[in-house]
Amino acid sequence: MEMSDTVLDEKGNCSSTLFAIQDTLDLISGKWKIKVVSVLLFGKKNFTDLQRQIDGLGAKMLSKELQDLEINGLITRTVNATKPITVTYELTAYGHTLKSVIKELAEWGIEHRHKITGR
Numbered sequence: 001m002e003m004s005d006t007v008l009d010e011k012g013n014c015s016s017t018l019f020a021i022q023d024t025l026d027l028i029s030g031k032w033k034i035k036v037v038s039v040l041l042f043g044k045k046n047f048t049d050l051q052r053q054i055d056g057l058g059a060k061m062l063s064k065e066l067q068d069l070e071i072n073g074l075i076t077r078t079v080n081a082t083k084p085i086t087v088t089y090e091l092t093a094y095g096h097t098l099k100s101v102i103k104e105l106a107e108w109g110i111e112h113r114h115k116i117t118g119r
Contacts, residue, residue, distance in 0.1 A: 027072055028098070032057055032065045037095060038102050040075060044090040074098070 069075045074095035078088045
């Protein structure tokens with residue numbers, strides 16, 4: 001696979017590509033952020049639904065990851081006027097731009113697992 005000219009600078013260096021990759025990894029790094037975004041690609045979820053759908057993710061860590069994603073403009077947090085009060089999370093239009101990245105990661109992961117395990 002060869003990188004296109006659009007990701008190389010005028011001298012043919014890939015440093016701008018490496019910076020862009022690092023920026024992306026910094027944003028979605030860790031064990032949980034990409035999973036939270038992946039679940040939200042299927043629609044709005046409240047805190048409890050997110051916690052139930054992502055095995056092993058505790059409330060404190062989920063809260064931190066949601067705050068980080070909100071600060072970076074990937075999700076919105078809506079406090080609902082219900083009793084008891086509930087909070088709903090959903091991807092922003094900007095958050096939805098990660099859909100193709102997540103899809104490619106999932107497809108590569110499936111192929112990799114098949115190659116390694118034979119299943």
